[in-house]
Amino acid sequence: MPSHYQNDLFTELSKYYDEFEVIYAHTHDDARKSLGWNFENAHNFNSKTIGRDLTIWKIIPYLFKNRKSTHIVNGIWAESIFFFVIILLNLFQINFLIYSEASNPFKNRSFLKKIILRFVSVSIAKLLIIKAKGVLAISIFASNYFKDLGINDRRIYRFGYFQKEKIHLKLTTKKSCISLLFVGQLIERKGIFTLLEAIEKLFEKYQSFHLSIIGSGILKDNIQHFIKTQNLQNEVELLGVIDSQNVSNYIAQADLLVLPSVFDGWGIVVNEALQNGISVLISDQCGAKELIREGKNGFIFKANNVNDITEKLTNFIELSPHEKLEMMKEIRKMNQNIDIQIVTKYLVACVAHSLNQISIKPTAPWLK
Structure with a gap:
């Protein structure tokens, strides 16, 4: 099919x-x-x-x-x-x-x-x-x-x-924080709680980031409870189900797409992020990790490993303007190959x- x-x-x-x-x-x-x-x-x-x-x-x-x-x-x-x-x-x-x-x-x-x-x-x-x-x-x-x-x-x-390629115009308004994005079903296989636990740890050191979650699934109530109990209402936003065209717009406005799946045969959302010049943080159990060059156009972390994903998120947050520019060049190189x-x-x-x-x-x- x-x-x-x-x-x-x-x-x-x-x-x-x-x-x-x-x-x-x-x-x-x-x-x-x-x-x-x-x-x-x-x-x-x-x-x-x-x-x-x-x-x-x-x-x-x-x-x-x-x-x-x-x-x-x-x-x-x-x-x-x-x-x-x-x-x-x-x-x-x-x-x-x-x-x-x-x-x-x-x-x-x-x-x-x-x-x-x-x-x-x-x-x-x-x-x-x-x-x-x-x-x-x-x-x-x-x-x-x-x-x-x-x-x-x-x-x-x-x-x-x-x-x-589905290129969308990126808004040029100055951001006050780094925008992280998750797109996928809210199910165990997608590793969403590994990401949320990393966000909780990051909040102890950084406040200048925001995570948007697009999707729905059986873990929705659990995620809402976690956000509330950890007092992350200002840092994490559940957007629910959004049609594919609007999802593309959200991807284009993000700074980093995160795919923390415990297993994913591929992950086409990674292609779309790269095609819009967006860096990707992906687990080593996602097929689309083949499109990511560690530290060059994104980062790869060990699936289900909160410490590793936290470290990679920290690496991205602390990138200098020059390093971000170099990462953009590497993203363009990969886009030519896909x-x-x-x-x-x-x-x-x-x-x-x-x-x-x-x-x-x-x-x-x-x-x-």
């Missing part, structure tokens, strides 16, 4: 291939559409949605008709219908690649499902992907995951999530290499 922000990549890919089509597993629900997750908006590539434009029973003849095409499947287990598609691609001996994150260790599963996945999923996954021409691995975590499944490193291509056209060209090269059309394995531009 491709996300709405992948449409930029699909639009660029359609320029390279005469026959290019995106198949969605299903439409987004109303909640996601309200946040801007609507792939049905006008786009410049052909697409179909299973259940609406393409019934399950028509998938078999569809794949057989397109058996000479190369297919890229988003994940192994993410959507049951895509799991079925991978089986068919193997049976029909059709060229395909897998585009996937690593397995989410925090995903809620029943006890029975955990047991089944532990003892069966690895074996099934190996059988399903053994004939894949390649794997587009979302971050080092997915790369290691597929290596553990026995995929040769030559067939693993590092990838991520990328979108077209430009959607550069990334698309790299993806096309990955597909060509997987099909033995070129001999030299391409290197991800953001890792050079």
